[in-house]
Amino acid sequence: MNPDEFQRRLLAWFDIHGRKDLPWQQGINPYRVWVSEIMLQQTQVASVIGYFQRFMDRFPTVHNLAQAELDEVLQHWAGLGYYARARNLHKTAQIVAANGGEFPHTLEQLSALPGIGRSTAGAILSIACGQSQPILDGNVKRVLARFHAVEGWPGESKIAAELWGISQRHTPSKRCGDYTQAMMDLGATLCTRSRPRCEACPVAQGCRARQLDRVNQFPAPKPRKDMPSRQIYFLVLHDSDGRILLQRRPATGIWGGLWSLPEFEDAQQLQSWAAQRDYRIGNPKILSRQRHSFSHYHLDYTPVLLPLQNPNNCVMEDGGLVWYKANEIHSLGLPAPIKRLLQQLYSEDQYDQNG
DNA sequence: AACCCGGGGGC
């Protein structure tokens, strides 16, 4: 399927099924398209609609926005997230207003404005100015990666460059705004990340991924950065009264300042720690290793259950250590995996063993 | 709970 047929089929589909009643598709001008594109950058259409309408009621023109206090702009953004977008929006409004209120009409000038990158600039120019400009947002990346079975993760610069080239070759010289809208609609409504509706897709017959029956393999997911993992032991020292020894964590680092289980690098450390405190302990019960993943590393922890046999040695609290009733742990701010572990153990009633 | 998203900014 050549680009010409792709465009014809896509636009014919758009004429029937495309979304044309979204708030920012009414009274189209660069200001409204710009605001909507910024809002849509990391946010779904359904969430944006209300924000866009309230925003436009309050800031109907770029001059209103430029003259507003940043605080008020941020208030209108509250809940959308990525608040740098609102700051950039305000900054850019002031730049545009200072230049007479007219948005620049070239890709270079537009993408030089704060918060406007190549794709957003392309969207503004095609939708609001009728220029033939490619875009490459998340929807378009997915559509094109599938249609041409482009291997690799689109976040990789080489793959992105390839997709930009494809996007450019697909972009028509007529009905540029409709084409841009149509691509975004196709990605948002049919060519979705999961469970795409290929049977309804106007360009399915030319789709390389579909021909290969590999639609769900494109685009390749962001490679999971192989995170380092750390192996530790968590000590579950428990007495006959169903109390568990908790230890306050250092103020900094993971779970800073929270109560947790005493943590050890290896069994040797655990043993000498217990010996130092003159704990008389029964036989350890080593549970299977579990994993908790942080954003930057995996924590592989092995719970070691130790029954305490000389409860007389127990002090209620000393130096960051505290004995806590297992059935009262929910009242503490424990790290989620610790809480889960203790709840598992407690519900399985394992503290009643060994006196 | 993992994954996704456009652009900015630090290096």
Added chain:
DNA sequence: GCCCCAGGGTT
């Protein structure tokens, strides 16, 4: 150029 970040939504 590469890597990381931001926050709410979807799956």
